[in-house]
Amino acid sequence: MEASALSHxxxxxxxxxxxxxxxxxxxxxxxxxxxxxxxxxxxxxxEVVHLAGPAISEFGLGFVTNNxxxxxxxxxxxxxxxxxxxxxxxxxxxxxxxxxxxxxxxxTELAPRRIRRPVATLVDMLAAIPTVILGxxxxxxxxxxxxxxxxxxxxxxxxxxxxxGGDPSAFGYLTAALILTIMATPIITSVTREVFETVPGxxxxxxxxxxxxxxxxxxxxxxxxxxxxxxxxxxxxxxRAIGEAIAVAQVIGGASLINASLFHTGGTxxxxxxxxFQNSAGLQKASLAYLGLILLIFAVVVNxxxxxxxxxxxxxxxxxxxxxxEAL
Amino acid sequence: xxxxxxxxxxxxxxxLRRRRRFNRLVDLCASAAALLAVAILLIVVGSVLLxxxxxxxxxxxxTPSGLFGDTSGGIANAIVGSAIIVAIAAAMAIxxxxxxxxxxxxxxxxxxxxxxxxxxxxxxxxxxxITGIFVYGxxxxxxxxxxxxxxxxxxxxMLPIVARTAQEVLSLVPETLRExxxxxxxxxxxxxxxxxxxxxxxxxxxxxxxxxxRVTGETAPIILLSSIVGQGVLTDPSEALASIPYFIFQSSExxxxxxxxxxxxxxxxxxxxxxxxxxxxxxFYARSRKRMEA
Numbered sequence: 001m002e003a004s005a006l007s008h009x010x011x012x013x014x015x016x017x018x019x020x021x022x023x024x025x026x027x028x029x030x031x032x033x034x035x036x037x038x039x040x041x042x043x044x045x046x047e048v049v050h051l052a053g054p055a056i057s058e059f060g061l062g063f064v065t066n067n068x069x070x071x072x073x074x075x076x077x078x079x080x081x082x083x084x085x086x087x088x089x090x091x092x093x094x095x096x097x098x099x100x101x102x103x104x105x106x107x108t109e110l111a112p113r114r115i116r117r118p119v120a121t122l123v124d125m126l127a128a129i130p131t132v133i134l135g136x137x138x139x140x141x142x143x144x145x146x147x148x149x150x151x152x153x154x155x156x157x158x159x160x161x162x163x164x165g166g167d168p169s170a171f172g173y174l175t176a177a178l179i180l181t182i183m184a185t186p187i188i189t190s191v192t193r194e195v196f197e198t199v200p201g202x203x204x205x206x207x208x209x210x211x212x213x214x215x216x217x218x219x220x221x222x223x224x225x226x227x228x229x230x231x232x233x234x235x236x237x238x239x240r241a242i243g244e245a246i247a248v249a250q251v252i253g254g255a256s257l258i259n260a261s262l263f264h265t266g267g268t269x270x271x272x273x274x275x276x277f278q279n280s281a282g283l284q285k286a287s288l289a290y291l292g293l294i295l296l297i298f299a300v301v302v303n304x305x306x307x308x309x310x311x312x313x314x315x316x317x318x319x320x321x322x323x324x325x326e327a328l
Numbered sequence: 329x330x331x332x333x334x335x336x337x338x339x340x341x342x343x344l345r346r347r348r349r350f351n352r353l354v355d356l357c358a359s360a361a362a363l364l365a366v367a368i369l370l371i372v373v374g375s376v377l378l379x380x381x382x383x384x385x386x387x388x389x390x391t392p393s394g395l396f397g398d399t400s401g402g403i404a405n406a407i408v409g410s411a412i413i414v415a416i417a418a419a420m421a422i423x424x425x426x427x428x429x430x431x432x433x434x435x436x437x438x439x440x441x442x443x444x445x446x447x448x449x450x451x452x453x454x455x456x457x458i459t460g461i462f463v464y465g466x467x468x469x470x471x472x473x474x475x476x477x478x479x480x481x482x483x484x485x486m487l488p489i490v491a492r493t494a495q496e497v498l499s500l501v502p503e504t505l506r507e508x509x510x511x512x513x514x515x516x517x518x519x520x521x522x523x524x525x526x527x528x529x530x531x532x533x534x535x536x537x538x539x540x541x542r543v544t545g546e547t548a549p550i551i552l553l554s555s556i557v558g559q560g561v562l563t564d565p566s567e568a569l570a571s572i573p574y575f576i577f578q579s580s581e582x583x584x585x586x587x588x589x590x591x592x593x594x595x596x597x598x599x600x601x602x603x604x605x606x607x608x609x610x611x612f613y614a615r616s617r618k619r620m621e622a
Contacts, residue, residue, distance in 0.1 A: 019515035026517040030431030033424045034444050037491070040484050041451055044458060047465035102361030110358055119362055121610070126369045128606045130545020132573045133595045136580040137372050140379075140588055182368055189365070213351035243455025245548040250580055270457050270548075277461070277552050292461045296454065303453030307446065 048296055051289035058283060063290055069256035069272075071280075076287035078269070078294060083258045085268040085295075087173050088248065089241035092180035097234045099181075100188035105218055107189075108196040120193065127186035135250030138179045143170030143251060146178070151263050166261030171253030174262040176271075179247045184237035191236060191310065195229030196222055232310030239302040243295065245270035269295045373599060380596030383589045389597075392561050393575065399586040403594050405561045409569030413475050413554065414544050416565060417482035422536045424483075425490025426525075432491075433498040434520055445495065452488035459484050460549030473554050475569035481549035489539040497531025498524060500620055530616020537609035541602045547573040572598050 049056075055063065055076065066077025107120050151168030158164040199222050207217040223230070253265025254275055269291045277288050391402035428448075432441040463481040467474070501524050509519040525532070554568040562569055572594055579591035 019518065022517035023515055026430070026520060027435050030427040030435060033427035034431045034436070036424055037428055037444065037451060037487060038447055040487070041447055041454075043466065044454060044462040044484075047462045048458060051461060051465045051469070099361050099364070102358045103365055105354075106358040106362040110355060111362070119366060122366045122369055123362070125603065125606060126365060128541060128602055129369075129372060130547070130573060130598055130602060132545060132547040132576045132580070133376060133599055134372065136576055136591050136595055137375055139580050140592075141371075141375050182372075185365060213347050215351045215354040216347065218354075239453050243453075243457070245455065245457035246551075246577060250577070270455055273457050273461070274548055274551055277464075278555055289461055289465075292458050296458050299453050299455050299458070300450055303450055307449050 044296070048289055048293050052286055052293045054283060055286035055290040056293075059287070059290070063287070064294070067258055071284050074283050076284065076290075078291055080256050080258050081267050081269040081272050081291060082294070084173065084176075084252065084266040085242055085270070085298075087262070087266075088177040088180055088252070088268055089238055091174070091177035091262075092184050092241045093234055093238050095177075095181045096184040096188055096237055097230075100185050100192050100233070100237075101223075101230065103185070103189045104192040104196050105222070107193050109214060109218065109222070123186050123189055125186075126182065127190075131183065131244060131247040132250070134179055134182060135247035138175060138247060138251040139170075142178060143175050146170060146172075146175050150174075155263075162260040163262045166259075166263050168263050169253070169265065171251055172261075172263050172265050173252065173259070176248045176252040176266075176268070177262075179251055180241040180244060183244060183247065184241050187240050188233045188237040191233035192226065192230055195226040195233070199225045228309050228312055232306045232308075235302055235306035235309065239299055239306060242302065243270055243299050245274035249274040373603075376592060376595045376599050379589065380592035380594075383593035384596060388590075388593055392559070393570065395559070399584065399590055403570075403572060403575055403590075403597070405557075406570040406572045406575040406594065407597070408561050408563060409475065409554075409557070410544060410571040410573070412563060412565055412569060413478045413482065413550075413571055414540060416476065416479035417486060417543060418536070418540055420479065421483040421486035421539065422490055425487050425535070425539075426494050426532055428487075428491045429494030429498055430520060430525070433495055434516070434524065445492075448488040448491050451484070452492070455548075456481075456485050456546055457548040457552075460552040463549065464552045468553055473556055473568035475554050475565040475567065478550050478554035478569075478571070479565065481553055482543040482546055485543050485546060485549070486539040489542060490535050493535025493538065494528075494532050497528040497535070497616065500531070500617075501527045502620065527620060528616070530612045530619065534609045534613040534616070537605050537612070541605035541609065544605075545573050545598055545602055547577050550574045551577070 059066065059076065063076070064078050064082065066075070067079035068075045068077045069080060070076070103123060107116055107123075111119060147168045147170040151174065154164045155166075155168060203221050203225065204217055207221045212220060248268050249271035252267060252271055254267055254271070255265040256267055256272070259266055273288050273292055273295075277285065280288060385402075388402035389407070390404050392405035393403060394401035428444070432444050436444065459481050463477050463484070467477040467480065505523055505527060506519065509523045514522075550571050550573060554571065555574055557568045557570045576591050576594050576598065579587040579594070582588070
């Protein structure tokens, strides 16, 4: 931004040397920093494609549907890991979204004003726990609990469904999905809570004035008003769940095949890279990079969609007109 | 929905008692959900505290870890390694992130600032394991692992966190302060370095601390970039260095209960550091907000 006062020739002449150097220097340096960020994105795409090159030319698009992962016969396919990523992240999102909405309702409508901030801070802190520690907890605390309590219970009630069939085990899709739920919940909550807070008070009061109970007010005012924010938050949480490598690698058991039972061990794209990349070479390493490329595409697409939706929701908040408010 | 419609809807919904009862049920569920989230935090932190505290000793903190499988050692090398890796990452990411934020809030026209912001969000959404693959291809392939490579990866993870918080606080700096500086005929770069940045300093510190807290526990890139380490306390960043998250990861995968105990103890150190940084960061932010609003 150029200050208009400085464009006057007399003032411009008075600017001393440091100012004449300082302005372009700061502008240049800061512009360079922006270029670094853009270069990082371009570099990531280039390197992942480059490393995946041999696998791309060897397997082509068939990589996606091939469910073989065999270092001995050098046949590699992404299907088991696409399945694992889809199953674990979807379960995580299905569990985390209603949980996050409920937490946000509690934090914006229900909780006594004094404890709102401390509780919100505690929920945020859940996101600060390093994932490797969540994984450790998953291996040694949650896993055994799943094997001894939750999974036998699910099996005895819903065991006729193939997904709840099979022997309970500490490691597997379900344990991984629960760890991802714990990771996604604070992320979804922080966005939904923010969106809930933007719901105009007069809309809420109008609903109460019509005799609505708190839940009816939430269902008729808060939720419709926040719909795009909730969807965006959910997709954002999905992006986080898809990309998590460490905690999942610790608890999913590292099997390279598709299992119908959620109790069974499996693998996800990110976890497979984390557990095999350093000890692989040649075509296997390239195949892992190919998995990385698929994961990268997923992550970018998911994030773009989420940002656009959240952004659109925010824009709507700004120019909410009386007629629009009535439409709710 | 028009008022008449929603009124009709309310009448249609049956007895007041049933509606009230349902309302109470939802209240209960919402409270239970919040309680569950807080409980999980307490259970995880409690597990770490309970199982880690016993193994924590001066010996554990000051002895380097032994060969794999030998659990008589400690995590001195991992503490030193983590400190070096994170310090180098912070030294790269914090200045670049803050400069980037200055560019988008002070110099760039909206048409450029907006896409950059979007790009930062995308960068923030890139899984850290992918960042690891990138730096592997850039620095390690055909070469060897190094702590410096790990630092570069962590710096890329930090960059969007630092830059986005910095953008947010810089845009909170009151326009009146900027106008006052302009009215004095001060050059833009002086206004930025003497007025804008100092006013936002608390928030800038917050973003930086949160980013440090976030990457100190980051494990995925370290596995690819700095995991094959020599014995003893090493300090040369051109070599692979041990780190606390990787120590936890490795010990957690081991079948031996002694290794698990060590993992819990290391987790206790890590979680204490990360949560402390988070608390300090929040305090800075609260103070700086108050100052700007005053």
